[in-house]
Amino acid sequence: MNSSPMSSKPETMKPRHFFLLGIVLSLLAPPVIGQSQEVSEEAEVKSVWDGSRTTPVHIIPLKDEFDEPVIPTTSYPLPFSTRYSCAPCHDYAVVSQGFHFNAGHSQKNGRPGEPWIWVEENTGTLLPLSYRNYPEAFHPDKLGISAWDFTLQFGRHLNGGGITEPSLEKMTPESRWFVSGKLEINCMGCHNADRIQSHSEWAKQVMRENFRWAAVAAAGMGEVTGMASRLPPTWDIYDGPNPDDSEYAVVPEVKYKAKYFDSRHRAFLDIAGDPRDDLCLACHSVTPADTTRPRMQSDVHSDAGLQCVDCHRNGPGHRIIRGYENEAKETGEPYRSEFTCRGCHLGKKFPGKRGWDNGRLGAPYPAHKGIPQVHFEKLACTVCHAGPIPAGEAARVRTSRANRLGIYGIAQWSTQMPAVYEPVYVRNHEGQIEPRRLMWPAYWVRMEDSEVTPVKPADITAAGESILNVEEQAAALLITLSTGLETEGMPGLIHRGRMFTPNIDNKVDAEYVDWETPEDTPVFAVKHKNEIIPLIPEFNPFAEEPDMEAEARIQEVLTALQSHETAPAAPGIIYKNALFRLDQGWLDKEEWSGPAAPAPKLVWLTGDLPTPAVSDFHLRTLHDLTGNEQTLTEEQVTMILQILEETKGKGNQNSHFGYISGGRLFMLGEGGFLQNKRHSRAEPVTWPMAHQVRPVRQSLGIHGCKDCHSAASGFFFTEIKGSGPLLSQNQAKKSAASFMDLDGYFQRLFGLSFTVRGVLKIVLIAALFMTGVFLVWIIGRLLKKHAGLADKGR
Amino acid sequence: MYSVIAIAGLALLTAALVYLRYAQDENRNDITLMQWLRKKPFRFQISPWIKKNYPGKVKWIFYLLAGSFIFMAATGFLFSLFGFIRLQGIPLAMHAAAGGLFAAAVGAGAFFRTRYYNPDEIDEKAWLSSRKSRRAIAYWIFLLAAFLLMATALIMMMPFVHFSFIRTAFFIHRWSALAAAGAALIWTEAALLSEEKSHA
Numbered sequence: 005m006n007s008s009p010m011s012s013k014p015e016t017m018k019p020r021h022f023f024l025l026g027i028v029l030s031l032l033a034p035p036v037i038g039q040s041q042e043v044s045e046e047a048e049v050k051s052v053w054d055g056s057r058t059t060p061v062h063i064i065p066l067k068d069e070f071d072e073p074v075i076p077t078t079s080y081p082l083p084f085s086t087r088y089s090c091a092p093c094h095d096y097a098v099v100s101q102g103f104h105f106n107a108g109h110s111q112k113n114g115r116p117g118e119p120w121i122w123v124e125e126n127t128g129t130l131l132p133l134s135y136r137n138y139p140e141a142f143h144p145d146k147l148g149i150s151a152w153d154f155t156l157q158f159g160r161h162l163n164g165g166g167i168t169e170p171s172l173e174k175m176t177p178e179s180r181w182f183v184s185g186k187l188e189i190n191c192m193g194c195h196n197a198d199r200i201q202s203h204s205e206w207a208k209q210v211m212r213e214n215f216r217w218a219a220v221a222a223a224g225m226g227e228v229t230g231m232a233s234r235l236p237p238t239w240d241i242y243d244g245p246n247p248d249d250s251e252y253a254v255v256p257e258v259k260y261k262a263k264y265f266d267s268r269h270r271a272f273l274d275i276a277g278d279p280r281d282d283l284c285l286a287c288h289s290v291t292p293a294d295t296t297r298p299r300m301q302s303d304v305h306s307d308a309g310l311q312c313v314d315c316h317r318n319g320p321g322h323r324i325i326r327g328y329e330n331e332a333k334e335t336g337e338p339y340r341s342e343f344t345c346r347g348c349h350l351g352k353k354f355p356g357k358r359g360w361d362n363g364r365l366g367a368p369y370p371a372h373k374g375i376p377q378v379h380f381e382k383l384a385c386t387v388c389h390a391g392p393i394p395a396g397e398a399a400r401v402r403t404s405r406a407n408r409l410g411i412y413g414i415a416q417w418s419t420q421m422p423a424v425y426e427p428v429y430v431r432n433h434e435g436q437i438e439p440r441r442l443m444w445p446a447y448w449v450r451m452e453d454s455e456v457t458p459v460k461p462a463d464i465t466a467a468g469e470s471i472l473n474v475e476e477q478a479a480a481l482l483i484t485l486s487t488g489l490e491t492e493g494m495p496g497l498i499h500r501g502r503m504f505t506p507n508i509d510n511k512v513d514a515e516y517v518d519w520e521t522p523e524d525t526p527v528f529a530v531k532h533k534n535e536i537i538p539l540i541p542e543f544n545p546f547a548e549e550p551d552m553e554a555e556a557r558i559q560e561v562l563t564a565l566q567s568h569e570t571a572p573a574a575p576g577i578i579y580k581n582a583l584f585r586l587d588q589g590w591l592d593k594e595e596w597s598g599p600a601a602p603a604p605k606l607v608w609l610t611g612d613l614p615t616p617a618v619s620d621f622h623l624r625t626l627h628d629l630t631g632n633e634q635t636l637t638e639e640q641v642t643m644i645l646q647i648l649e650e651t652k653g654k655g656n657q658n659s660h661f662g663y664i665s666g667g668r669l670f671m672l673g674e675g676g677f678l679q680n681k682r683h684s685r686a687e688p689v690t691w692p693m694a695h696q697v698r699p700v701r702q703s704l705g706i707h708g709c710k711d712c713h714s715a716a717s718g719f720f721f722t723e724i725k726g727s728g729p730l731l732s733q734n735q736a737k738k739s740a741a742s743f744m745d746l747d748g749y750f751q752r753l754f755g756l757s758f759t760v761r762g763v764l765k766i767v768l769i770a771a772l773f774m775t776g777v778f779l780v781w782i783i784g785r786l787l788k789k790h791a792g793l794a795d796k797g798r
Numbered sequence: 799m800y801s802v803i804a805i806a807g808l809a810l811l812t813a814a815l816v817y818l819r820y821a822q823d824e825n826r827n828d829i830t831l832m833q834w835l836r837k838k839p840f841r842f843q844i845s846p847w848i849k850k851n852y853p854g855k856v857k858w859i860f861y862l863l864a865g866s867f868i869f870m871a872a873t874g875f876l877f878s879l880f881g882f883i884r885l886q887g888i889p890l891a892m893h894a895a896a897g898g899l900f901a902a903a904v905g906a907g908a909f910f911r912t913r914y915y916n917p918d919e920i921d922e923k924a925w926l927s928s929r930k931s932r933r934a935i936a937y938w939i940f941l942l943a944a945f946l947l948m949a950t951a952l953i954m955m956m957p958f959v960h961f962s963f964i965r966t967a968f969f970i971h972r973w974s975a976l977a978a979a980g981a982a983l984i985w986t987e988a989a990l991l992s993e994e995k996s997h998a
Contacts (some may be wrong), residue, residue: 753891765955783940785918
């Protein structure tokens with residue numbers, strides 16, 4: 005029996021066109037939100053809050069996306085919708101104005117934040133994207149990245165609403181919103197006090213395109229099975245489960261957990277008014293790349309017992325306080341400045357205030373002993389107090405959103421790339437220096453005149469997949485051998501002392517082995533229990549007595565290679581002066597007139613000349629890239645650029661292609677050689693950072709002026725080297741001072757002056773003593789004179 | 799506020815000193831102040847004064863003192879009165895370096911010259927009209943201001959001083975600088991500016 009909602013809920017059954025109307029109405033809702041006027045947070049608070057400091061117990065009837073009650077005991081209940089379940093008390097349209105949801109439609113973007121970084125390892129893409137008007141990031145719309153693409157790519161760390169809940173006109177033809185549903189605002193993602201709330205589950209459901217089921221699965225209120233990504237694009241939620249396929253294209257379904265519901269099907273939602281730090285950190289973690297969990301330092305505010313939301317507050321409008329200095333000015337809401345560093349710590353008076361709101365949260369007043377005032381005008385508080393202490397080089401960190409952290413499971417979700425560094429001190433548009441995080445963008449570009457447009461990774465893959473997927477090709481070949489051979493152990497490829505074996509990610513790992521390959525020829529071997537055995541043993545192909553064991557193995561290998569998915573032709577093996585091939589399943593041996601192969605050489609019999617199964621290009625690339633975090637060689641870039649230039653079409657003769665990585669733009673020069681140059685779009689992308697705040701004893705300047713003002717200061721003279729997916733010596737280098745628009749030579753000279761500051765102090769003390777003596781003398785004289793003591797003495 | 803007081807104060811002081819000279823000139827023969835000024839009724843007598851008061855190599859103390867003070871006044875007032883930015887960077891480094899020279903020169907100058915500014919010589923009944931009194935008063939004000947300038951500069955460099963005290967020190971530093979500049983003006987008028995002989 006088909007247990008669709010239509011059949012399972014006869015009491016609420018309605019004509020199909022009503023449901024379609026519901027769909028259309030729900031799709032039309034977001035633009036209305038987008039156009040609504042942004043209202044003051046304080047005004048909202050007054051209108052909603054009754055003054056109680058408690059959080060209400062949420063035992064509420066759940067509603068599905070059609071505003072129908074969720075009956076968990078039915079056979080195919082729909083997932084709950086936050087838009088309708090929370091609506092009686094919380095205005096979804098108002099919540100949608102929150103900073104976590106409004107990137108797609110708000111003009112008030114404030115200080116630039118971390119962009120979303122499109123990471124595509126094979127094409128070497130690290131493309132910064134943002135729907136906000138951040139100058140260093142590309143707007144997805146301009147690159148043809150649809151809301152669907154964006155949600156699939158970044159939904160793992162988006163909390164629903166806004167872009168992930170597009171209106172009809174934003175739904176591109178290739179999208180599958182009608183299958184997946186939309187990602188509504190995931191209220192429970194932040195406000196669930198139950199520790200069952202799982203960000204990993206959210207990410208997993210998003211990757212399965214189970215958008216409308218993601219919130220209920222992540223909240224742990226129900227188990228979600230099935231994958232919308234495997235369903236045909238014509239599937240609709242009211243088609244219900246498919247009884248004919250319970251293996252592959254299984255329709256997503258939620259089985260609610262009974263313990264959350266009472267007899268009237270009302271659900272208990274364990275809501276925390278103030279989200280706990282764990283849930284913030286699911287998307288906002290930043291961790292040093294080289295540290296271990298026990299060695300991690302936490303923010304001094306967290307250590308003191310503060311929660312993220314103690315400073316980053318919001319009202320029902322969810323327009324969260326970001327806490328940067330100019331936020332109050334930019335938003336026109338003075339109360340926001342009460343939650344900046346200065347607001348809590350310095351006791352500054354704010355417009356219309358008498359200063360009584362300062363010193364919040366028990367913030368101590370800073371002594372700032374011996375620090376000249378200019379520092380407080382030119383530097384953000386975070387320069388001295390947040391992030392790692394500047395040393396010889398910037399610290400590499402990983403962030404939740406850039407490196408996909410916090411998604412747990414057997415599969416490895418996190419990525420090494422992009423390489424994010426901190427701190428880099430940058431002068432902002434107000435002339436103040438602030439610490440930032442930095443990443444070097446990397447992407448393929450089309451250049452027309454001075455305009456640079458990123459090329460989508462899919463287009464690059466289409467242009468040269470075989471050039472880019474070298475590791476995958478090698479892994480696939482080795483996996484083909486492993487599945488086709490009746491031998492224990494994993495086949496590998498040995499070349500120049502390294503053995504390449506396939507790994508779980510369908511790429512290869514490399515290890516150094518004590519194995520001499522004859523005349524630089526790659527040798528296929530099998531590794532079993534630390535023993536390496538040649539795949540095909542040494543033998544004499546034209547011996548009078550055929551080596552049956554060796555020939556059987558050759559036949560086995562050739563049979564396996566025949567089944568190789570991407571085999572361009574029939575397989576063959578050249579060994580010494582013999583060519584082995586299969587002829588209708590039988591091993592055929594013939595004399596090979598070409599150069600003799602000192603070791604068995606796997607080939608594809610294409611045309612007159614056999615093509616090696618692993619070419620020299622493959623071997624070079626494997627050696628260069630395996631074990632490195634870089635995913636491209638200059639040779640690969642050259643080859644891809646050649647293809648792009650050849651296939652750009654007659655209409656685009658004025659356009660050229662290039663690749664940006666490590667702070668340089670790589671292009672084909674004369675003779676087809678790779679050249680590189682500086683380009684504004686190759687410059688690093690930076691965004692301000694505020695955490696983590698260090699204890700006072702770890703502040704910059706705590707040991708004196710020389711913490712920064714010295715000839716070897718990490719603050720001024722750290723060298724920031726370009727990094728990226730391209731393995732190249734050609735990388736940009738920038739000094740820390742250049743980010744601050746400061747002259748490095750002067751800072752070195754100025755730093756040196758601090759070595760003679762002690763002398764200056766001695767001179768001042770001596771001069772003070774000398775002048776002090778005379779001043780005391782004159783004061784004495786004057787006092788005596790006016791008190792008549794001089795006359796008395798006389 | 800500081801800028802207004804500083805500019806107005808120094809201008810008024812200059813005007814007052816000029817008027818004082820004019821009023822004290824017995825040979826002005828009922829001419830107006832402007833007519834009197836057009837006659838260039840005084841001239842600088844730096845070299846003879848230095849030869850007399852700072853003989854031999856000791857003269858370098860005066861040059862050092864005057865040079866460093868003028869430089870510091872120029873950099874300090876330029877930024878605080880007319881600059882849109884605070885004194886910083888290269889000018890600040892040079893201001894601080896000049897401060898060291900100034901401190902050394904003030905110390906040495908005090909050692910050599912204080913005895914010539916005996917407070918007993920101040921004519922309490924006519925301290926304004928007497929050039930000698932004005933010179934002595936200016937000297938002591940300058941010495942006090944220099945003391946405060948050096949003390950506040952030193953305080954601002956000390957790592958154990960609370961930031962609020964640094965702000966106070968900076969406040970005192972600025973007003974001491976103004977006082978020193980005023981005293982230097984008075985002293986220059988009284989010590990280095992003599993009546994034009996021809997006019998007399």
